[in-house]
Amino acid sequence: MSPSELMPIGLFARRCGLTSSALRFYADSGLLPPAEVDPVSGYRFYGADQLARATALRRLREIAMPLAGVEAVLAAPAAEASRLVDAHVAKVVGDASAALRKATAVVSSLGGGPGLPIGALKGPVLADAVEQVLTATAHETRLPVLGGLRLEADPGSLTLTATDRYRLSTRTLVPGTPPGRAWAGTLSGDDLRAAASGIRRSALVRLEAAPHGVWFRTGGREDHYARLLSEEFPDHRQALASLGAVTGRATVSKEPFLRALEEQPGGRVTLRVADRAVHVRPAEGGHPGTALPATTTGTALLIHFDLTTLHPAVSTAIGPELMLDLRGADQAVTIRSADRGDLTTLAMPVRHSRPTTKRPRTG
Known part of the structure; x- marks a missing residue:
């Protein structure tokens, strides 16, 4: 490798996210030796082809993997490396759960009464x-x-x-x-x-x-x-109190609604509420979507959501039928059971024409 293709340790450290002292440690441990060492000055140089290994090493250490485990992962084929990482994470989670149980017992012993x-x-x-x-x-x-x-x-x-x-x-x-x-x-x-x-x-x-x-x-x-x-x-009471007036409403069966959301190919969906139906389709088009029978009131409305916002709100709702309280294309939609109102979820839409614009917040 020619000198022009090598990076001094400081530049390589910035590129891979490790400190120079960490690189020296990993070099001495044999995990990441430099490509070359100047015999006179002792300066260490690294190649661009070592960046992937250095980055993987940093990420493994960030999840508290011991050096022996890091070495095994870096030396293993992809499938075995994934298994080793999963096993390590499972151990970390198990240790954390055990620590939480022990901490609970300690707190209980210090409580001094009910x-x-x-x-x-x-x-x-x-x-x-x-x-x-x-x-x-x-x-x-x-x-x-x-x-x-x-x-x-x-x-x-x-x-x-x-x-x-x-x-x-x-x-x-x-x-x-x-x-x-x-x-x-x-x-x-x-x-x-x-x-x-x-x-x-x-x-x-x-x-x-x-x-x-x-x-x-x-x-x-x-x-x-x-x-x-x-x-x-966050001041959720103010968020609830400041909701605009409901201008429309749709009552739709939960399970078909959920399936229609899950069948959408993209991460953003459009709801069109009109003509006694809730139409679910991709926000970007190219898919016919699904028309779900619904009881609707108010004027027709087109509203866009991130799937990660709308799907959990629908999936956790109680009962076979949902009621959507609508306030406009840029206002929160209230999702609740059509016959049991003790669980209420507000879901904020996105502005489809300007996807990078920040969404309004609930609180």
């Missing part, structure tokens, strides 16, 4: 509600609160809310045992996902607020704990 009762619900009902609402969360490093679930308790109800700013889901439940007083907090979505299966297997779950989280007491089974998030939750 927390503030904030309601009691049937386990399957609570688990369903948690999983339905959590579909509206998002993992964003800069806004971790968008991965959380807002829990609000008052003497008559427990309300669960989540939003990724382009979708908002909220469900209200009537507890068998009402809370002693009002309480509100935002719980870790990851903790709730880990707890959902255990909650579902419990006939009755009592919720108790602790200083830094909420306990889900299962009465004889393993209790579960969800941490409180400190960041302020």
Whole structure:
């Protein structure tokens, strides 16, 4: 390899995302030796053909893979390398779950007594509600609160809310045992996902607020704990209060609607609500789409959605029929059961003519 094709260690480090000191370490460990070393100065040079290996090495280390595992992955054929990565990730997830269970036991031992009762619900009902609402969360490093679930308790109800700013889901439940007083907090979505299966297997779950989280007491089974998030939750009440007036409505069967969305070839879909039907077709055209019988009111409307926004809102809705409350092509659509209104989801459309323009947010 000619000198003109080589990169000094600093330039190579910038290209592959590793530091110069990390490159020296990986060279000494035999994982990524330089293409050449100047015999006089000791300067290290790398070739462009080493960038892919260096990038893969960095990514494997970012998922906490030990050096021996990295070496095995880099030396293996593609199928075996994928298996090794999957096995490592499964171990990491298992270790994290075990750590969470142990941490829960530690927190329980430090609790010093029961927390503030904030309601009691049937386990399957609570688990369903948690999983339905959590579909509206998002993992964003800069806004971790968008991965959380807002829990609000008052003497008559427990309300669960989540939003990724382009979708908002909220469900209200009537507890068998009402809370002693009002309480509100935002719980870790990851903790709730880990707890959902255990909650579902419990006939009755009592919720108790602790200083830094909420306990889900299962009465004889393993209790579960969800941490409180400190960041302020988006003002979802203002988002709901500021919705425009409903100008049209469509009632459509859920399962055919869901199948029509799943059959669309692209990541964006168009709904045309008119003539006693909801027409589902790709936003970019080239596909005839599907016409679903519906009960409609109001003027005809053409509205565009990202499939990743609309599909979860439809799939988690309760009951065989859905009601869509329409407010215009650039306004949130409310999706709820036609006969049970305790789960409501707002889905924000996209501006199809300018796909790079930011969408309005729910909060």
